[in-house]
Amino acid sequence: MEISGVNRNDRFTRGSRLVDMLSKAGLVLAILAVVLYGSFASPAFFTAGNLLNVLTSMSIVGIVVVGMTFVLVVGGLADLSVPATIACGAILSLGLQPLIGPVPAFALAVALAGLIGLLNGVLVGYVGINPIIATLGVGTIGLGIVQAAVGGVIVYGSNTASAEFAKGRLLGIPVVVLIFLAIALIGHFVLSRSFWGRWTLATGGNYSAAEASAVPVKAVKAGAFVITALASGISGGLLGLTLQSARPLIGSGYEFSAITAVVVGGVSIIGGFGSVPRAVAGLVFVQLLTNVMVLQGVRTPVQGFVLGILIVGAVGMDAALRKRGVA
Amino acid sequence: MRLLVLASQYRVLIILGLTLVVSALVVPGYLAPSTLGLGLDRAATIGLIAIGLTVLLIAGQIDLSGGAVFALAGIVSVILQREIGILPAAVVGILVGAVAGAINGALVVGLKVNSLVLTLATMLIFRSLAHWITNSQPVTGTDIMLSLALAKTYLEIFTIRSALFIVLIVLLHVWLTRTIPGRNLFAVGSNPAAAKESGIASDRIVFLGFVFAGTLAGVAGVLQSLVTNTGSPVFGSELTVAVIAAVVVGGTRLEGGRGSALGTLGGVLTIGSLTIAMEFQSIPAYVQQVVSGLILILLVVLDRAVTTKGRAPGTRPALVRDNPITQGENV
Numbered sequence: 036m037e038i039s040g041v042n043r044n045d046r047f048t049r050g051s052r053l054v055d056m057l058s059k060a061g062l063v064l065a066i067l068a069v070v071l072y073g074s075f076a077s078p079a080f081f082t083a084g085n086l087l088n089v090l091t092s093m094s095i096v097g098i099v100v101v102g103m104t105f106v107l108v109v110g111g112l113a114d115l116s117v118p119a120t121i122a123c124g125a126i127l128s129l130g131l132q133p134l135i136g137p138v139p140a141f142a143l144a145v146a147l148a149g150l151i152g153l154l155n156g157v158l159v160g161y162v163g164i165n166p167i168i169a170t171l172g173v174g175t176i177g178l179g180i181v182q183a184a185v186g187g188v189i190v191y192g193s194n195t196a197s198a199e200f201a202k203g204r205l206l207g208i209p210v211v212v213l214i215f216l217a218i219a220l221i222g223h224f225v226l227s228r229s230f231w232g233r234w235t236l237a238t239g240g241n242y243s244a245a246e247a248s249a250v251p252v253k254a255v256k257a258g259a260f261v262i263t264a265l266a267s268g269i270s271g272g273l274l275g276l277t278l279q280s281a282r283p284l285i286g287s288g289y290e291f292s293a294i295t296a297v298v299v300g301g302v303s304i305i306g307g308f309g310s311v312p313r314a315v316a317g318l319v320f321v322q323l324l325t326n327v328m329v330l331q332g333v334r335t336p337v338q339g340f341v342l343g344i345l346i347v348g349a350v351g352m353d354a355a356l357r358k359r360g361v362a
Numbered sequence: 363m364r365l366l367v368l369a370s371q372y373r374v375l376i377i378l379g380l381t382l383v384v385s386a387l388v389v390p391g392y393l394a395p396s397t398l399g400l401g402l403d404r405a406a407t408i409g410l411i412a413i414g415l416t417v418l419l420i421a422g423q424i425d426l427s428g429g430a431v432f433a434l435a436g437i438v439s440v441i442l443q444r445e446i447g448i449l450p451a452a453v454v455g456i457l458v459g460a461v462a463g464a465i466n467g468a469l470v471v472g473l474k475v476n477s478l479v480l481t482l483a484t485m486l487i488f489r490s491l492a493h494w495i496t497n498s499q500p501v502t503g504t505d506i507m508l509s510l511a512l513a514k515t516y517l518e519i520f521t522i523r524s525a526l527f528i529v530l531i532v533l534l535h536v537w538l539t540r541t542i543p544g545r546n547l548f549a550v551g552s553n554p555a556a557a558k559e560s561g562i563a564s565d566r567i568v569f570l571g572f573v574f575a576g577t578l579a580g581v582a583g584v585l586q587s588l589v590t591n592t593g594s595p596v597f598g599s600e601l602t603v604a605v606i607a608a609v610v611v612g613g614t615r616l617e618g619g620r621g622s623a624l625g626t627l628g629g630v631l632t633i634g635s636l637t638i639a640m641e642f643q644s645i646p647a648y649v650q651q652v653v654s655g656l657i658l659i660l661l662v663v664l665d666r667a668v669t670t671k672g673r674a675p676g677t678r679p680a681l682v683r684d685n686p687i688t689q690g691e692n693v
Binding site (some may be wrong): 112115162163168169172173174175182183188212291294307311334335336339344351354355 | 426473474475478483484485491493498595616648649650656659660
């Protein structure tokens with residue numbers, strides 16, 4: 036075998052190049068197709084108001100998507116504790132407002148969400164428990180504790196200034212969208228340009244090889260879950276501030292939306308491959324599709340049904356196209 | 363460490379014993395046959411799904427869609443009562459479970475994807491279907507008297523549901539320990555590559571495992587709907603963690619290749635008696651969830667601490683990890 040790694044006919048790179056091109060072009064085409072269909076099918080679709088709505092609702096999920104990308108890339112399958120961390124962020128950032136003020140409340144809420152992520156990370160990275168089981172269990176516990184903390188009732192906001200900030204606009208763009216863009220940029224930078232990102236990709240691609248190359252694999256794996264929990268905490272806090280009310284089940288469903296976006300974006304479920312822009316493209320596609328379905332009067336359960344099929348299709352394609360680690 | 367290993371081996375008995383003793387001390391009249399019978403009836407729902415999950419986990423797979431299949435099968439069996447009668451509707455409901463399991467199995471085997479992720483997606487699909495069919499409203503059956511008949515207790519302890527669970531768990535025990543297909547199941551779960559080389563049809567066994575798990579989730583769902591005379595799209599959403607917890611308490615390993623029917627029986631009885639004890643003490647549902655989540659996490663961690671085989675990649679000795687012969691179990 037030739038040593039030159041850039042040989043285009045190398046059987047190790049040929050396949051993935053093709054896959055890479057196909058999936059990139061495919062996603063852009065799919066987004067265009069949805070936009071075209073939406074514009075024809077519904078006059079309300081291609082209006083500034085509607086697209087801004089999509090962008091705003093997308094941003095809340097999008098913040099979680101950035102974190103979830105790290106979990107998938109590092110080979111952590113998925114983080115199912117997102118509903119718990121979102122609820123933690125939303126309930127605490129509203130509930131603690133009267134006690135310690137809006138900004139410390141938000142910070143504390145995000146920090147506590149991060150603590151849930153740390154627990155996930157330790158269980159998955161250091162103890163070696165299956166991520167889905169660990170996050171399912173930790174999520175159940177976390178959600179139960181959050182519910183118990185507020186007695187299972189709805190918490191309302193009391194600070195109007197913070198509410199106006201979260202609902203406000205800067206240069207015509209909603210603040211939530213700006214926060215999402217900032218987080219996505221930071222996430223992209225960390226994953227593609229920093230040592231942490233290289234470690235994340237290496238750990239997901241080949242755990243043993245990464246370990247042998249002195250990558251702190253356990254910490255990197257644990258870190259992905261902490262990142263997701265922090266992101267979900269921020270997302271939950273913003274959601275709470277926007278709605279000015281938070282019920283314990285406020286975050287349910289967000290884990291699936293995030294996983295769908297990441298997987299549809301072509302991030303490998305086996306780990307070792309993916310980027311934040313891909314995941315965000317997947318998110319844009321899924322959100323536009325959902326929006327078109329809503330405008331067309333498709334009922335919520337049908338939307339869930341379509342999302343499920345999308346995940347199955349994307350995961351199946353991932354396994355079929357990337358012939359590595361299939362078993 | 364040796365103490366941990368010992369504790370891990372007899373954990374079902376230890377945990378079940380502790381649960382019963384503490385519950386008996388805290389809840390007055392806990393050990394009366396009627397209370398225990400009620401607990402057993404409750405446990406039977408978890409138990410029926412747990413039987414299917416035990417088989418799947420031994421084969422190295424998992425099914426997270428059980429709770430959704432449970433709801434879907436129940437809804438179908440109630441909705442069809444007016445059209446085709448109660449018994450045929452129940453049969454169709456169980457068939458729906460089997461079909462759902464077959465879909466899971468075909469996708470896992472055909473697409474070669476991780477069953478955790480796939481059944482997560484099909485869970486969403488089945489749950490959405492349940493909401494779709496019912497318009498997110500509960501549906502009611504035609505014959506209320508049937509519920510009463512099904513809830514009747516025999517010999518002061520058994521209902522039809524709990525008796526069915528006990529019979530099935532005994533059959534499963536015999537099947538797993540005394541028959542060749544049962545042995546093949548363990549082979550597939552502990553080392554799929556080696557099992558395949560030895561001429562075992564791994565794919566077929568995995569597929570049938572999913573069908574079995576789906577069917578039992580269907581049976582549990584249909585029975586629940588008949589007993590309550592209701593089908594609801596939100597039924598069973600809290601079951602997933604409880605069922606996995608019950609099976610794991612029973613010593614079945616998430617990594618595949620290890621497990622027993624009697625262990626699952628113990629695990630189901632533990633979760634059932636805990637639930638009943640907490641309900642008698644009026645402990646809110648979310649606290650109950652914390653408890654079952656804690657049990658699950660603690661036991662999985664305990665498994666990790668005492669296991670020498672099938673650890674997380676990287677925590678194994680290099681000789682095992684990098685040896686091509688033992689690579690198969692890493693799959």
